[in-house]
Amino acid sequence: MDVIVIGGGIAGIATAYQLRAAGHRVCVIERHATVAQGATYGHSGVVLPTPLDVWFGPTFLRHGRQSSGGVISKAGWRGQAHAFTKRLGALHGSEAFEARYALLRPLIDSAQAELDDIDGRFQLEYEQRDGLLYLVRGNDEWSLTQPALELLRQFETPHHALSPAECVAFDAAIPADPPFAGGVRFENGRVANCPLFVKLLKQVLDTQGGVQFVTGREVTAIRVESQRAAVDLAPQPNEAGRSRDVDVMSADAVVVAAGAQTPHLLAPFGLKLPAYPLRMHTLNSPVAHEECVPHGTIVDAGKRIVITRMNHRLRISGAAVLLREKEVDEALPESVTEDALALLGEASRDWAPGAARISAALAWEGVKLLSADGLPAVGNVGHPRLFVNAGHGPAGWALALGSAKLIAQQVSNSAPDLPAETIQALWPGRD
Incomplete structure (x- = not known):
């Protein structure tokens, strides 16, 4: 055909x-x-999702607080966006979250098999590297990740739940202060250059x-x-x-x-x-101090911000802004863009202080579709x-x-x- x-x-x-x-x-x-x-072009680099970073479930837009889930609210944020997040909110419960992820999991497995086949056939080099460390800020956030950890055990996904001390021991670039709740390490979690x-x-x-x-x-x-x-x-x-x-x-x-x-x-x-547009943001920053760069890829599990090394730069991705369909091709208000980029800079300073020269970073933004059921x-x-x-x-x-x-x-x-x-x-x- x-x-x-x-x-x-x-x-x-x-x-x-x-x-x-x-x-x-x-x-x-x-x-x-x-x-x-x-x-x-601006993808964070995470190759396949885990229960900790799918954009639905217990940790996404919890309790109606948009900023806690890494989503920037615009003035007048209501109507379609409110209805959309209400539908996502229906997946916050453990049973609903488990049911949706169980439906997604065969697609994840199929995608992994297809990528493995392409790698085996063509030996492409696209800056792929293994190792993901999800970091969790507070104890309340840690409790909300437990259904995700249970799914990891249920699907026999190799992972290690780490205390804050173990996270710091694993990667000395991660600061022990301010205190955080812990982390989850995926040795086989892959990051690569999507474009x-x-x-x-x-x-x-x-x-x-x-x-x-x-x-x-x-x-x-x-x-x-x-x-x-x-x-x-x-x-x-x-x-x-x-x-x-x-x-x-x-x-x-x-x-x-x-x-x-x-x-x-x-x-x-x-x-x-059944999808809604999200305007995502990325900062591509020169490395400020090599000794401050994390060994692997860091994911802020609550805010869904990814910090990863891409060749000679650090890529910091996330800071979503919910849009209406008619706004897809429109520029964001300058204040909203500033808030989004500030959120990325804050994550960089929190998890990899001194690693990125944010003042010289190149900003990018683009629109992705997120479905109401994940x-x-x-x-x-x-x-x-x-x-x-x-x-x-x-x-x-x-x-x-x-x-x-x-x-x-x-x-x-x-x-x-x-x-x-x-x-x-x-x-x-x-x-």
């Missing part, structure tokens, strides 16, 4: 890879000049053939019929400066993996994705020729490899590897 994939981020390139592996011809359309330029991985995987596809890339073009509409599907591309100016006619590309199926632009593209089909939106929806792969959230870029495998199986009409209950839970048309 001929398949159009809209989006050249991690979800789109992963989908193209899996579709090509299944024998299909693929065309990837990306509105930026090259791949990995949207939300993928570099995407660019390398594109090179693999270029070498193998069968995948066409159309960059610098924006899809304005999707059309699906009984025998064919098509997309309209925004007109480009000709040499005289006048716009050409709209270009139309047709295929047997279309997969929308366009990140925050996905809801807009699906709206004409009457589909309301699971991405993956699968066929609205029409037999229309598929979606979006809403993976801020934690775990490799999830897209597992969901892309499901898309490829559905396009091929082959039996999916994931359990039926997980596939149903991922369906983009759910409430």
